[in-house]
Amino acid sequence: MIENSNNQVAEELSLREVIEQYSRYWYFFVIGAAVALFVAFLYLRYTPQLYQSQATIIIKDEKSQSPLEMAAFSQFGSFLSRFKNNQIENELAIFNSKRIISEAVKNLQLNIKYEVMGNIKTSEMYGYKPFEVQYQSFVESDSREPIPTLYIEMISDSQFVLEDETRSNKTTHKFGERIPLFFGEITVLPNLDAREKFEAYLNRTILVSYSSVERVALDFQSRVNILNTDAKSNVVELSIQTQNKAKGQDFLNELIQQYNKDAVQDRNEIARKTSEFIESRLQIITRELDSVETNKEDFKSTNRLTDIQAEAQITLENASEFNKRQLDVATQLELSNTMIDYMKTSSANELLPANIGISNENVGTAVNNYNELILYRNKLLQTSTPKNPVVQSVNEQISQMRNNILGSLENSKNALKIAMKDLNVQENIISSKISQVPAKEKIFRGIERQQTIKEQLYLFLLQQREEASIALAATSDRAKIVDSAYGSDQPVSPKKPLIYLGALLAGLLIPFGGIYSFYLLSTKVKSRKDVEKQLKSIPIIGEIPKVQKGDSDLIQHNDRSIMAEAYRILRTNLQYLFINKLEESEKGKTIIVTSTIKGEGKTFVAFNLALTLAITGKKVVLVGADIRNPQLQRYLPEHLKANKGLTEFIVYENLEVSEVITKSEYNENLSIVLSGAIPPNPAELLMQKRTAHFIEALQKEFDYVIMDTAPAMLVTDTIIINKLADITLYVVRAGYTDKRLLEFPQDAINDGRLANVAVILNNVDIQNFGYGNKYGYAYSREERSLLQRIFNR
Known part of the structure; x- marks a missing residue:
């Protein structure tokens, strides 16, 4: 239960840290949202608005069948459905x-x-x-x-x-x-x-x-x-x-x-072609019928015939059914010959007459499909050239289908001839039964037969011409309008709510992404939490705020600034580290100040810490123990920079400790020991016994001995003198120290190279600083601008 409670608290802290990480930059989100909404306003203001217009129609099915036909083809329902869908897709393409x-x-x-x-x-x-x-x-x-x-x-x-x-x-x-x-x-x-x-x-x-x-x-x-x-x-x-x-x-x-107009033109073209074909055949049949009737009249006049049929009435009644079959076959043969002649004389680009009475259903279906291909090819030629692969493919289909139709007509014609031949044989048999009828009667019956065939064909063509005329006159629109075009009163694009919502999200996501990328790509230490995550076993005893522009680097007398208070807190926390250490000893406390690399502010921290301790009345000495790259002289006047220091004391055995100690002008309780001349062998020099003797001498005279040493990761100097110190203060600079470098002090502690280590976080940004003005409590009256007060900067 305790473990679950700890996990829950950790998750809550982690979530709170994430929220605080972004909430401290709330002004970026406000600015981003405001700019995005303003850009959205300009976009909507100057972007043309689009209105939706729509209409609904029904495409009539010209190939609809009667209920009986539909029932007969019910078993082919899926095929008919696919044909219907293809038809609709073709019309949509048109x-x-x-x-x-x-x-x-x-x-x-x-x-x-x-x-x-x-x-x-x-x-x-x-x-x-x-x-x-x-x-x-x-x-x-x-x-x-x-x-x-x-x-x-x-x-x-x-x-x-x-x-x-x-x-x-x-x-x-x-x-x-x-x-x-x-x-x-x-x-x-x-x-x-x-x-x-x-x-x-x-x-x-x-x-x-x-x-x-x-x-x-x-x-x-x-x-x-x-x-x-x-x-x-x-x-x-x-x-x-x-x-x-x-x-x-x-x-x-x-x-x-325009679609209806185009559809009407297509259907009228077929009707006109059919009408022209029927009209031409009517003229031929009319002349042939006149010729047969004239022959009949001449034959009867020449042979003085009146009622020949009465003499063979009984025989002819028995052959009436046979004659009817002969007439049907002869009619179909004539129609087949007519259609074949027309196809041989007409161009391959012309439409074929449809529904002229040929009993062969395959021929009628093939003619209809042929006409549809001709129309489809003509539409393609309106928008493309004859060399188009689609047009050439259609031309091949037309040629193949035309040959198939001719072949079907020839086969039908041959079958009709065979049937007529059989009927003629049967006619001879019947003729032998009526041998008593004069030869003139047979000639007369042949003339009458020709007359009947021509009359039936003439009446049939008249009927077809009327039907074509009616179809031409009664052509209706292909598309039936259900709803005429109408439009919405409100624009459909751009959508204002969606644009504003998208702009608001973009205005929030862009700062979020920028902050996230900044933290994701940044490897620098930013706040106390970054150090705690890397150095969990090392205490952080102080946070030093960033020095603002125009402020002094050093703590002044009666200083009430945030930085001065931060060092006071550091001084107080430092006392807790000395509990149970040297409580009864009269020796002074030794503190080493170091860092990972150069530039993290260890000299700055050491000097201000020495000033803070000296203000309390304690005798403090600040030793420049970085004899490779001395920095302590930066805070001293020019006439003191040439004084002897630690290097000279170790090298010259006759030199006393008091000769290298200089009183500081900043505080009467603060003394300074410079690094001295830069030696060629600093590591070996610090290993001398004179170094330990020097520190022991200072401990007897001063309450605090603060040593500004070299960076611990770059050189071995700090590791050498670390055993002489009571506390090692490890300086980490926010915004400068790489998080990956924090692995070094942890490894040094684990290996025993560094002991009694505590961390000081230097150069902390005011918004990441844990004390002072962040909580509304300041020790000095600050003059800040309005934006600084709003953003708490």
């Missing part, structure tokens, strides 16, 4: 084709754009326009340069000022005047139907830009959405987003109209 969209753009003149110039941005004009620019002609050129934008300013109801795209040349013209320009000629006509609206645009600059129909059609083709919402139905939804709602509605309505 809807979204550049050819259909180009017609809609051309009819609505959407390739000519009118915009009124505002103070900051231009707004598109649609619907009412104060004038209309008619592009009368264009100069033929191979450069294909875009036609420049025209700037037109109406100065009255009869005159206007015209500028080119560079706006360097102004010319005044009258409405209706034919104006020659380098790209062609234009005419500007005023729209005076609404006088008040016209006058509202006086002295305002209107931009007129012309684009090719193809380019505008491609733009609309990329933006229009045509979807079959339900695969089980023929319902199609069309939608588009435009800056002007009325423009989108007009475009969708015109697109539907």
